[in-house]
Amino acid sequence: MIPLPAPKPDILARRAEIVAALQALVPADGVIAEGIRLKPYETDGLAAYRQMPLAVVLPSSTEQVAAVLRYCHEKGIRVVPRGAGTSLSGGALPLADAVVVGLMRLNSIHEINYADRYAVVGAGVTNIGITKAVENEGFFYAPDPSSQLACMIGGNVMMNSGGAHCLKYGVTANNLLGVKFVTIEGEVLEIGGTYLDAAGYDWLGLITGSEGQLGIVTEVTVRILRSAEGARAMLAAFNSIEVAGAAVDAIIGSGIIPVALEFMDKPCIHACEAFAHAGYPLDAEAMLIIEVEGSIAEQDALLARIKDICARFEPISLKVAETAEQSMAIWKGRKGAFGAVGRISPDYLCMDGTIPTSELPHVLKRIGEMSDQYGLKVANVFHAGDGNLHPLIMFDANDPDSFRRAEAFGADILKLCVEVGGCLTGEHGVGVEKRDLMTVQFAEHELTQQRAIKSAFDPAWLLNPAKVFPLQGALAPAIAAE
């Protein structure tokens, strides 16, 4: 287990006083302090880690968030920001002496402007909620993390969330215009606005993906885009991982940028097929799902080109969807991949490294060897266009040794990602999960530089402690001293 800092005894001792003070800052039902009601907040999408917080506060406005942060800053109380709690890296994991600031009540859509193509929404609006609000006019909000039904835009900004379609549409950072941002000192800052690329430092870019280390986002201005005329998928299966990788290179090399390009290995194909009956070829070593956009004629033309390219690599199966229904069937297995793995294993860890795509065969071979070594099964899904790899490590949470091996296996995979020129996390964030691996990717002085920037926003290190930065190291005294 990854160690968390010891709680501050003086804060724990003053719990009743702190709860009373928070109750004066937000509406009566906006403070949760009883055990049973605190329970849902003890963990997030990284469910192996649990910790009951000191209290949960649910502000209903930016001003209330500012008042809460101002109070916590004054009293030296740690703060853990939380959206929907879907983080897979433990980004919203509480600490015993921390106040969780939940943003779910900031769930209004303030403005939608179709002529200028933006929407201003509260941080607690769900990702899909934005698209739902604009889809009748033919628009959508592009980043589509797989948790999009639940996850909130404020959390998306904090983690710079991606999705399956970012090869074409980019990640959260590429689709933002501005945020309302509250500092730990309780100052409300307007960062960006309804304009693009103003002169001055790119605070919006720095805040996006900062994992709650710099402040709390309460309102977000996003760009909305007009949806393409249509989209359709095809499936191509190959009898080796190397060949599938070469096919991916050939597609990209031909000048086509598919809107999605997903790769699954054999264990993943089997898990998904058993779950979704999508007609995936069970004898394949690797399978690609390729999606293109445009009119029917454009889809036909692109899919024909891609089919021709794939045909050069002796595919064992090549299926082009003729209809939207067939397209959905192809996607059904992939979209259910996590659930499918959940069916064949009591628990799994979803890893999230990125690698140069040319390294895929080598990386999957090494992951296979590690799987044997640790005695744990693994299934791999891969955003092949952008190199983002999601190995799903299967284990049994009731067996502490199984969990220990799963964590060690995951760490080895991420070290391998860095070793081949990639990174620890493509879209899930560092959180608590990968915190102690940061020294694998960064030199000590580089972490010190990042910590110094964190200190510029949060000098007392009260915001989302024990995440992102290893507890030991220069400029981390506030935590390391515990």
Next chain:
Amino acid sequence: MSTPITPTDEAGIIAAVQAARIAREPLAIEGQGSKRGLLRPARAARSLSTRALTGVTLYRPAELIISARAGTPLIEIEATLAEKGQQLIAEAPYLNGVFGTSAPPSIGGVVAANLSGPRRIAWGATRDHVMGLRFINGAGEAIRSGGRVLKNVTGLDLCKLLSGSYGTLGVITEVTLKVLPAPETSATLLIETPDLASAVAALSAGLGSPFGVSAAAALPAQDHAVAALRLEDFAASVAYRMEKLRSVLDDFGTQRVLENGESRSFWRNVREVEPLNTSADEAIWRVSVRPSAGPRIATAASAIGGRVLLDWGGWLVWIAAEPSIANYAAISAAAAAAGGATMLFRAPELLRLAVPIFPAESAPLAKISARVKEALDPGGLFNPGHLRAA
């Protein structure tokens, strides 16, 4: 100013920064010097240039990634990419015409200024495609941020913080950019509209259509305006979508289509702000504003005898006018009233020293900003006074 220090490798940059740190002598940081005249002159006796730090260090067409040392000329990178049928996504401008320079812009300078051309509206800004960079901080340490992969959220995103920081937070020594296939063809629909407001409405309608408009500009003319919308893709796709786009925008005015070669040179001109047709003694402003507010900015510009060119679907308003404090005040006021932001992009040094180049940060943000500057450049070595008066 004395001859710039021009190290040929990163170690040389580090040595120069270390020497400056020990001597407590600030440095003006520059690339090739192609945009000299942008912002305020740095208050430094010596300048440190990355111009001799050249060369593509990694290019993986199948991974859509290129890395190059900061001083590598933009034109060289474009040529390397073109050999493999690829291109830089944000279509960065050269701006030699705007600044009256002949030095080739460097890729490091493009990133340090976060400059983007017409494709920005559809595919993002230069900063969106900076996947990794190396820079030297004020302590003389080499710092990496990001990497050489397309998706990376590991640690704070210093790539974005350094992009557009104009060498005030660190000396960028190497950049890694996402690239994309170059389109097979380009075509542009020109629509003659009665006025600028209807031209902007046409751009919005085009960008709000499903046909993948990749650039959109509005050019005022004597008694009308011209809306320009570009499509880029495989030829069959462009042909199909042009027909659709023409039909969607049928009501806006008389249409004309520029085919491939003409289309490309049209947008090269827009990218270089050529249609503004400025004389050397005019000042140029950049106003960032939402498109529907653009015509109001144009009215304010016209009230002071200025002219405008709208790019990025109207999100970017270029203004040319006489360089004066009164004109500066009028443009700043109009931009602020429209919820936008201004930048005095080109002006005689006297004016650049007399007024803020761009609006000040709010007091609480300025406090954090100063601390971040201190965290990266503790001795205040890099480009003092370049962004704003001390």
